[in-house]
Amino acid sequence: MAPLRLKIEGRTFRDSENREVTLRGINVAGDAKFPTEPDLPSNNPDRFYEGDQLSFVGRPFSIGEAHTHFSRLKRWGYNLMRYVFTWEAIEHAGPGKYDEEWVQHTIEVLRLAKGYGFYVFMDPHQDVWSRFTGGSGAPMWTIYAMGLNPLAFPSTQAAWVQNTYPDPAKYPKMIWATNYTRLACQVIFTMFFAGKDFTPKAIIDGKNIQDYLQDHFVEACRHLALRIQEAGDIEGDVVIGWESMNEPNRGLIGWQDVSVIPEDQKLQKGPSPTAWQAILTGSGRACEMDTWDFGSLGPYKSGTELVDPKGDSAWLPAEYDDSRYGWKRDPGWKLGECIWAQHGIWDPSNDQLLKKDYFARQPKSGRKIDYEFFTNNYFMPYYRRHRKAITSIHENAIMFCQPPVLEIPPSIKGTDDDDPNMVFAPHFYDGVTLMMKKW
Numbered sequence: 001m002a003p004l005r006l007k008i009e010g011r012t013f014r015d016s017e018n019r020e021v022t023l024r025g026i027n028v029a030g031d032a033k034f035p036t037e038p039d040l041p042s043n044n045p046d047r048f049y050e051g052d053q054l055s056f057v058g059r060p061f062s063i064g065e066a067h068t069h070f071s072r073l074k075r076w077g078y079n080l081m082r083y084v085f086t087w088e089a090i091e092h093a094g095p096g097k098y099d100e101e102w103v104q105h106t107i108e109v110l111r112l113a114k115g116y117g118f119y120v121f122m123d124p125h126q127d128v129w130s131r132f133t134g135g136s137g138a139p140m141w142t143i144y145a146m147g148l149n150p151l152a153f154p155s156t157q158a159a160w161v162q163n164t165y166p167d168p169a170k171y172p173k174m175i176w177a178t179n180y181t182r183l184a185c186q187v188i189f190t191m192f193f194a195g196k197d198f199t200p201k202a203i204i205d206g207k208n209i210q211d212y213l214q215d216h217f218v219e220a221c222r223h224l225a226l227r228i229q230e231a232g233d234i235e236g237d238v239v240i241g242w243e244s245m246n247e248p249n250r251g252l253i254g255w256q257d258v259s260v261i262p263e264d265q266k267l268q269k270g271p272s273p274t275a276w277q278a279i280l281t282g283s284g285r286a287c288e289m290d291t292w293d294f295g296s297l298g299p300y301k302s303g304t305e306l307v308d309p310k311g312d313s314a315w316l317p318a319e320y321d322d323s324r325y326g327w328k329r330d331p332g333w334k335l336g337e338c339i340w341a342q343h344g345i346w347d348p349s350n351d352q353l354l355k356k357d358y359f360a361r362q363p364k365s366g367r368k369i370d371y372e373f374f375t376n377n378y379f380m381p382y383y384r385r386h387r388k389a390i391t392s393i394h395e396n397a398i399m400f401c402q403p404p405v406l407e408i409p410p411s412i413k414g415t416d417d418d419d420p421n422m423v424f425a426p427h428f429y430d431g432v433t434l435m436m437k438k439w
Helices: 063-075 087-091 100-115 141-145 150-156 175-181 183-198 209-231 275-282 371-391 431-436
Strands: 006-009 012-015 025-028 080-086 119-125 239-243 287-295 298-307 398-401 422-424
Touching: 025 063, 063 100, 080 087, 080 100, 087 100, 087 209, 100 209, 119 209, 141 183, 141 209, 150 183, 175 183, 183 209, 183 275, 183 371, 209 239, 209 371, 275 287, 371 398
Parallel strands: 025 080, 080 119, 119 239, 239 398, 398 422
Antiparallel strands: 006 012, 287 298
16 A cells, blocks of 8 residues: 555644645646547537547647646646546546547646646536536446437427537537536436436446446546556655546526526526426427526526427437447447336327326335435445545545535534545536626
């Protein structure tokens, strides 16, 4: 077990000589969210759906450029790096297929960081799940595993993606974050954190989709931790810890009524569907929905818009060939049909909403779900799984726990989760400045 060059003592960080350390950190780096080959910034539609054959080698920068960046950051006074990487970078080719060339590139960059004296913690980054749902993070095969068809997201507005927008240069400002409240991410995050409760029919390779996704994500992180340990000279000395996940989201978990927009949904811009409208347009139905804009006082309703997918479905067709990635989908999980219809939330034969409060309570306990309940009962089980995997390799790693943005932190005092080696790592945003792009 490699000793940590940085340790926690109460509320302070101390170095190996027991001196208190003030951390001055920076993300390294935003371009790690998209591949080097093909070179696909968010405004480039070419080869976008070639999500299996790609490479992130060279992110966040090449070995040749590393000295330039590290020396500049050192001169600017930084001593800590939040090292951004994505699940897609490791496991893009398919479940269990790791890109060892990218892993070795990462190790070499971290090794160079050692010479500049940086502390590093590893950030398994996601924004609205993936590049194929308008952000970054997970590989494309995860979307197919969940029965969704990313090629139909533009027409159904299941996700807004700049690469597939008719004119990428005119993509609406900051609308990407509203993808959290569109069909694709609502389905994805509900499955990831609570599939066993809310999509029990979603079984793949004998596991509920929740366990299937979490197992693969956590194991990909564990694999990287193992390779860093095997490198022999960077675990503990450079890599002092691991973050749990960037900005976890609850999807539909805890929504009290899917036919209305929750009061706490402050971010609205462009066509703003209720979850029920998103379900309908995701299955090819036309819906007239409110449109919103953002002003100096926040979001305001600007009108209405008819969203008509013209029969397109955001769900994989029944004839989709699941053998592409080698998994076996349970016969009880039908392709070509909305997963929420399969769980009795609505009836596609007459488009009637049957269970508007389906996500309001935890099925096994009947307890009402709010954000605090989600954090303690859905996020924390994931966090424990992630922590267990990382510390099985990097035993004394500092764990940076990041619960949902701007929400009450988990209730861990006096429990087994009250870990002296945990750092509470919340995110905060000045929403108006973020949206308006000016002070």
